[in-house]
Structures are given as C-alpha cells and as structure tokens.
Amino acid sequence: MVVSKKRKHERKTQIITAAACVFSKNGFSNTVMADIALEAGIGKGTIYEYFKSKEDLFFAVFEWFSLKIEKTASMDVSKLSGTASERLMVLNDSLMSSWFETKDMFTLVMEFWSASSSSSLRERFKNAFHNLYKEYRYFVSSLLQYGIDHNEFRSDIKIESVAAALVGTWDAIFLQAWFDESFDPITTSKDFLEVLLKGLANHE
C-alpha cells in the first residue's frame, strides 16, 4: 500500500513534469490534454485518474514550480554569511542563476500571471502569488534589517518598500531578458544592486 502510494506520487510527478513542459511551450489555452499525455507517455484518460481537470493540473504545475524555485533558492541562501551587502549579493547571484537554469520555463511564470488575472482559478492563483511575494519580501526585509542592526545600512530606509521593489526588480529583469535575447540579466542585476547598496550604505 505504501508502495502503491509512492507509485501514485511518482506518476503524478511524471504528469506534472510533462504538463509543465507542454504548458510552457504552448500556454495554458493552447495546450491540449492529449499532448500532455503524449509527452508523459501515458493515455489521455490516465491524467484524469490523478487530476480532476485541466485547470487542476495547471495549478499543480504552479505549485510544483514554486516549490522548485524556492528549493533551489533556499538551498544557496542557507550558505549566506558575511555582511548584509555580501548576503544580498549572494542572494542576487543565486536567484539569477537559479532562474537562469529554468529560463525556458519562464513562459510558465507568464502563464501563471495571466491565469491569476483571468481564468476561473483567479483567486487560487492570486492568493498563491500574494503569499509567494510576501515570503520573498519578508526574506529580503530580514536581510535589510540585519544590515541596519549592524550599522551597515542607514536606519531611515523604508525596509518594506525597498524589499518589495528589489524583489520586483528581479522578476522584471527576467521579463526583459525574455523579450530581448541580447539582454544580460546577470550583469544588469549586479550593476544595479551595486548602486542600490551604495544608496543603502550608512555614512555616518
């Protein structure tokens, strides 16, 4: 029974992976369940043994994707040490490279955004994104606070705002990289962070 459970979980992941691939290639609406089944190497009907509907599967892909990103990011972050600036730099590099690996999956993110604006999953997606961003902002906020506490950053900065904007910048840099092949997100983000850190620095 435990084995069966495991089997089931594996099969589920197999479908999700296949779905992620097809969704990212064609978008949600242009994706056909048959294609997902084909990609997963299973029968069309089998998908419905594991997911109630196309939308359900899509949301499962979203959850799988968030987790994946988070895991990659947090893995590196655990190694954070040094000054707040150094930590931010490492975080920046970590995010950039981790997203870079899943670059071809960035279209998925856009699909998720789109799904949260229309689609009947709107609320589920909106909430999930809301929480995701909150988490990221909270994490960056902590780093900023750490900098203030250690007299590294000025104490008059608006932590929340800077955190929110910074988190957003990372997203947006990827967005532009998506639209422009020649755009280099790693350099851009590094250069930008340097300036920002100067602005944060405490010159008593």
Add this chain to the structure above:
Amino acid sequence: MVVSKKRKHERKTQIITAAACVFSKNGFSNTVMADIALEAGIGKGTIYEYFKSKEDLFFAVFEWFSLKIEKTASMDVSKLSGTASERLMVLNDSLMSSWFETKDMFTLVMEFWSASSSSSLRERFKNAFHNLYKEYRYFVSSLLQYGIDHNEFRSDIKIESVAAALVGTWDAIFLQAWFDESFDPITTSKDFLEVLLKGLANHE
C-alpha cells in the same frame, strides 16, 4: 468620403475599447467574440468588417493600449525640469499615477505578456514589447546621462543596467500591487527611488 473614413475609425475605436474591456476581464482565451460585440453594442459579424480575426483584434487592443500609456506618460514628461533627480522623481510619479488610472486594465498587460509567450502572435508581441522596453530604457538612460553630465550622478554607474532595472521595477511594483490590494505602489516606488538616488549621487 472623409466622413466615411472618420466613421470607420470611430467604429474601430469603439470595438477596440469594448474588446479591451472584455479581454481585461476574462483574458484572451476566455473571451468570446459575441461578448465583445455585445459590449460594443453591435452585431457579431460587424467586428469582422474591421478586424480579420480575434487575434488581430487582440493585437489592435495592444497597440491602442501602448499608445494610450505612452501618451499619458509623455504628456507629463514634457514638463520635466530641474535636476536629474527631480526629473526622475517626477517621471516616477507620473508613471505611477498614469498607470494607476488604468489599474483595472493591468490585467491586460498580463494577457499581453502571456500572449507573447504562447499564442500564434508570439513574435508580433515579443517584438512590440522588445521595442517598447527599449524605448523606455532609452528614455531613462538619457535622464541618467543628464545627471552624470551635470555632476549630479557618479560617472561610474552602468547607465544601461540601472535604466533597465528601474524600468522593470516600475512594472514589477504594479504586478505586486495587482496581487495585493493593500500594497501601495506609490509609496513603495517613492521610497525605493529615494534610496536609489542616494546610490547614484556623486559625493566627490
């Protein structure tokens, strides 16, 4: 004849406006042509007198929207004066408030992003966005250069990178505002810009 031309143009705009409304509410795929016709108060077939297909209409909405945003922004920007910092501040405020006005249309932007990742319009959208971002980045770059030229900003900043990131930040702030009702994009952007300007400042 001139009258007829004008009529045609008016009718076209009428359809685009209606389409924008419905697309932003339901997304591209979930939008039904009949709904657009209903919203525009015309017959279904009439749309096809003005647009070759649903996708064509969607792209027309995109163009109309871009133009609209641009117009609103450029209007304020023309009044720019003062130091580079002041100008950036004004630009920030202008963008924030202009986008704020079309806040309920922000979902459209997400749809456009999504369309540029899947859909058969992929290339058209990608190109258009590419150019749009290029333009914005170029404009911000000019302001930064202006600051450097006037010894207001440090000369060692990477103009391109900062411009790109800043433009992105504005997008991203709106994205977060979309996911979080309580998120205040105006304050956030202002606070953030303040820090950034400190980072740019030249303290010889």
Add this chain to the structure above:
Amino acid sequence: MVVSKKRKHERKTQIITAAACVFSKNGFSNTVMADIALEAGIGKGTIYEYFKSKEDLFFAVFEWFSLKIEKTASMDVSKLSGTASERLMVLNDSLMSSWFETKDMFTLVMEFWSASSSSSLRERFKNAFHNLYKEYRYFVSSLLQYGIDHNEFRSDIKIESVAAALVGTWDAIFLQAWFDESFDPITTSKDFLEVLLKGLANHE
C-alpha cells in the same frame, strides 16, 4: 422609359457575365456575392436590384449560357447542306469548335449538372436540362431520319437511341478533355464519327 428598360437589360447582362466568370472559376458554393459585384464593377447591393437571390442569379447564368451555346451552334447549322453524313460531320465540327471557344466555361456546365442533383433549384435545372437534351436529340434525330429517307443510312437503325448516344458522346468527350489536358476532343470526335457513319451506312 424604353431607354431605362434597355439600361436595365444591359446592367443585367453585365452582372450575368461577371457572375458566369466567377461561378466558373470557383463553383457555385465557393462563389461570394461580393466577388461577383467586384467583377462587375458594381456594389454588392446592386445585384439584388436585378436578381432576387444568389440562386436566381445562378439560374439566369444557366439560361444565358444555354442560349449562347445554342446560338453559336444553330448559326453554323443553318448552313448545313449536302448528304446526311456531311451534315453530321459539320455539326460535329461546329459543336466541337464552339464549345472549344468556351472551354474555360466548361466548368460551368459541371456546376449546372451538380446544381440539378442537389441544390434547391434541382427541379428547375433538371427540367431545363431535360428540355435542352431533348432538343438536341430531336435535332440529331432529324438528321438521321433525313439520311434514312435518302437511302443513305440503313432503315433499321434506332434513330432515338443513336441520337441520344451521339449527343451524349459530345458531352462526354468534353468531360474527358477537361480532365486531361493532352486529350484532343476534335480529333477524337472526328475519328469516332467516321466509324459511326460506317455503321449507319446503307450497303444494300
């Protein structure tokens, strides 16, 4: 008023000619009223001032076409003289060349056949064709009778059958010419008629 009537008739012919052209190119169903109007150089709505419907126009084209064929054929036939065999030969040549001229309009004939098998005009077309064939058969029958009366043809031939078959052969030869560019209807029909005439000949 008389002038007006004439105008009306001219306009009607203009439309019919244009319609014949478009129908023969695209077939009835694939023809769009707008194309006919374009070909005729008039407005779409104008057609309806002269013809009640698309089907009506189509039937008018049929009548115009029949008349045209008939006129061309009968013109030459009036010059018939000599033996019955000679007359049949002349008729054969006349038909072949007259149809040859309207070769690119042969597709129209196929459309007419098709229309008489389906379409709501079925009965009208069937009747018209019925009469057309009857007429042709009757004319050929007369020639055959003439040959018998002059002891040129055997008296035991079944006039009706031979006439019907011969009339059909002419049609069918054009049909094959339509399907096969390299098929030469003139030679074929001549060769064939020669054999047939030998079969008809009276060798007391």
Add this chain to the structure above:
Amino acid sequence: MVVSKKRKHERKTQIITAAACVFSKNGFSNTVMADIALEAGIGKGTIYEYFKSKEDLFFAVFEWFSLKIEKTASMDVSKLSGTASERLMVLNDSLMSSWFETKDMFTLVMEFWSASSSSSLRERFKNAFHNLYKEYRYFVSSLLQYGIDHNEFRSDIKIESVAAALVGTWDAIFLQAWFDESFDPITTSKDFLEVLLKGLANHE
C-alpha cells in the same frame, strides 16, 4: 489490436456509407456534418476521429465509390469470352446494369465532377478522374485491338479515339437518364453499340 484495427475500419466504412448517402442527396456544399453523423448514428465529433475534414471525407467517399464501381464491373468482365463484339456487348450490359444498381448514387458522380472543377480538392479529383478514365479507355482499347488482331474489326480504326468516345458515351447516357425518367439507358446503349459495331466490322 487486430480487433481494434478491424473496428476502426468498420467504423470508417460506416461513416463513408452514411456520408455517401447524404452527399448524394444534398450535394457537397448543402451537406452538413451533423446530418452525416445522424445518418451514421454517431456523434458529430466522432467523424473527425476518422477524417481530417469534410473535404477529406468527401474524397474518401469518392475513392470508395470508384472502387465499388470498379469491383462490380471487373467481376463481370472477368467472364468475358467470345468475339470482340460479343465481349463489348457483355461489357456494355455489365456497366449498364452495375451502374443501374447504383442509380440513385449517380448524383454523387455529378458532385465529384463539380468538385473537380471548383473546390480546393480540384487537383486531387482531377487526377483521380484522369486516371480512372485512362484505365477505362485502356481496357476498351484492348478489346478493340483484340478485334483487329482477329480480323474482326477493320485495322484502320483509330483505337484510342473510339475507346475514349465509347467510354464517354456510357457516362453521358447515364447523365441523360438522370435528367429524364423515361429515358432507358439499357436499350439506348444496346442500340447504339450495334450500329457502332457495324462500323467497326471488317468486310474485306
């Protein structure tokens, strides 16, 4: 698996038969896919599991029909024996009666002709007909050659022309029978062939 293949083939035939019925009744353009599904006793969508489009199905009907005619004819023809004249007579009877059986399907032939003149299937149909006629002409040519070789027919006849015309005559006789209920294709063709054979006969 073999069973499944068989099932699929049966279902395909079932659809083709139903389609043939509806197409012959209403013509290609006036036929609605839903009617075919109804006639076949299946769902609308099922047709598309077996045929890519309406046009594809139509062509499949054509192929099915050609084969059917050919099969019926060739069955009788295999029994050919006796003089060339006798063989031609038998062939004539065989064709007449076999087509007679499918008389109510003759409208299909007209639709096929029409389809080869317009419609996007033009080329496919034209080619198919071209080959079909070629085959028939070739077969009749062989019979004529046989007659010449056995001194039964005159050696100066133009085999190709006579064969082409004769094949066409059979078609055309059916055409007239279609337009005229009182027209008897069997008698007509017999009477006509008798005359023709006299013309072919060798009276050294």
Add this chain to the structure above:
DNA sequence: CATGAATGAGGCTTCATTCAT
C-alpha cells in the same frame, strides 16, 4: 489501474441579404 474511442457543447468565422443613406 489504464486506456482511448466517443461525444457534444461551444467558439470562430463566413456570407447572403437587408436597408438607411
């Protein structure tokens, strides 16, 4: 468990026809 044949609701699009100008 897995499958894939069957389905029918639903969407995009076409186009003959009308009618106000």
Add this chain to the structure above:
DNA sequence: GATGAATGAAGCCTCATTCAT
C-alpha cells in the same frame, strides 16, 4: 437607382471529459 455597412443564422471543427473495456 446605387451602395456598402451591418447583421445573425449557420457551419466546421476543437477538445475537455467520460466510460466501457
């Protein structure tokens, strides 16, 4: 008379979902 903008009925086709095997 002539026009062409407007229309909505109707048709082809797609595809998520089901269910018998």
